[in-house]
């Protein structure tokens with residue numbers, strides 16, 4: 001049997017395929033999709049073995065600290081590969097008294113990463129991935145952490161490597177760790193694009209369903225019209241979602257009580273009033289598109 005560490009990984013999106021021969025794999029469907037892109041130099045491949053043996057990479061664990069975590073006996077740890085690889089998203093390790101989950105996934109994995117998650121934080125009950133851009137090497141992670149990986153059934157076609165640990169879910173929401181975490185499909189970026197609600201800490205993990213934009217990180221006394229979030233079909237190519245899809249994202253999360261929102265990249269954290277700021281941002285963006293009488297404007301946070 002082939003060692004999966006020899007399977008091809010797309011250098012641009014970091015998604016792993018169940019193939020070993022680069023001459024037979026000329027394209028990456030994830031990067032060919034109009035939401036993604038292919039570099040000028042063309043499609044290229046690596047493997048997990050090459051990444052590990054290069055000695056270049058390591059995963060940094062960065063705790064995101066604020067009062068809402070400390071007083072609730074919880075931890076939120078950003079796991080991010082340095083130097084950056086592929087899309088360079090982060091995974092978020094959510095540690096709670098009722099159990100842990102890994103929200104989203106990254107391509108680079110090594111023994112030290114697994115040791116830290118198991119020994120320092122007690123492992124995880126599940127890996128839950130927001131959408132196809134972050135499928136990465138999720139089967140390696142699941143096997144190393146001995147847990148299932150949850151993937152929205154709507155996006156099944158984008159999962160390039162399958163295995164026994166994969167769980168496709170059809171529901172509109174799914175809870176983990178006895179209700180500690182609730183994953184909610186909000187759609188838009190992908191049909192199954194999801195967010196993770198963590199009620200105990202008043203946090204929403206938003207991935208690419210919406211991005212925390214630079215003006216959302218520092219948002220004290222900003223002038224009217226300043227956004228905190230954006231909602232795109234393609235982030236790298238800047239193709240927006242239509243107003244009704246943005247409105248659907250708001251409707252999917254409007255009943256949730258959250259203060260903080262954490263995006264898919266390091267530093268993209270919005271602290272305080274995030275639920276209201278999602279609606280403010282949706283209104284600003286839908287107005288800018290020319291829809292000043294859209295139903296979103298009747299919503300109140």
Ligand SMILES: [Zn+2]
Pocket residue numbers: 010011012013014015028029030031032
């Ligand atoms: Zn790719």
Ligand SMILES: [Zn+2]
Pocket residue numbers: 131133189208
């Ligand atoms: Zn994405």
